[in-house]
Amino acid sequence: MTALSSTFRALKLSLQELDKYYENVPQIFPRQHPSFPDVKVNDVTCRVQVNSQYGNYLLWQVTLQEADNTIIGRKAYVKAVQKKHYSLEVHKFLENSGYAPTIISSMEIPGSWLLIYMECLDHHLMLDRITLDDNERDVLRAKIIEVIDNMHSSNFVHGDLREGNILVCRDKENECGFDVKFIDFE
Numbered sequence: 001m002t003a004l005s006s007t008f009r010a011l012k013l014s015l016q017e018l019d020k021y022y023e024n025v026p027q028i029f030p031r032q033h034p035s036f037p038d039v040k041v042n043d044v045t046c047r048v049q050v051n052s053q054y055g056n057y058l059l060w061q062v063t064l065q066e067a068d069n070t071i072i073g074r075k076a077y078v079k080a081v082q083k084k085h086y087s088l089e090v091h092k093f094l095e096n097s098g099y100a101p102t103i104i105s106s107m108e109i110p111g112s113w114l115l116i117y118m119e120c121l122d123h124h125l126m127l128d129r130i131t132l133d134d135n136e137r138d139v140l141r142a143k144i145i146e147v148i149d150n151m152h153s154s155n156f157v158h159g160d161l162r163e164g165n166i167l168v169c170r171d172k173e174n175e176c177g178f179d180v181k182f183i184d185f186e
């Protein structure tokens with residue numbers, strides 16, 4: 001009992017010290033109202049206005065506006081990631097074949113962070129949130145397997161391949177009837 005009691009006391013004290021430490025660590029991204037640096041889009045400097053944040057994730061929907069506000073803004077997503085954990089190379093590889101959101105811009109910021117500005121996918125849903133009949137499921141499965149096989153044959157892996165990281169939108173102009181986008185290359 002004494003050993004168990006000592007262990008729990010040490011754990012309690014450690015957690016209190018950890019809480020104190022994190023209270024004093026500056027947050028690189030305030031969760032509620034972050035501000036992002038201006039970004040260059042096609043040689044035009046744009047201000048970044050935050051519209052909303054997705055849950056508690058470091059992902060925001062923003063509007064990119066020219067500095068003089070003469071042109072209506074463009075909606076985009078901004079994802080903040082630790083540079084060492086994100087594969088821009090895989091993202092760009094899939095983007096080039098149309099299977100990842102288009103990267104508008106990316107920039108490194110202090111603390112080894114990377115901001116990735118990418119196209120807004122308003123009409124896409126996570127794969128686990130779309131209702132499919134058996135034929136659609138088979139067609140979509142074949143398309144996803146084809147993209148994954150292409151990625152693997154090019155010596156790339158996704159790293160976190162799951163239904164929540166595959167976005168789907170019905171698209172009758174597409175040969176398979178769906179626009180498929182892979183996300184989250186951490």
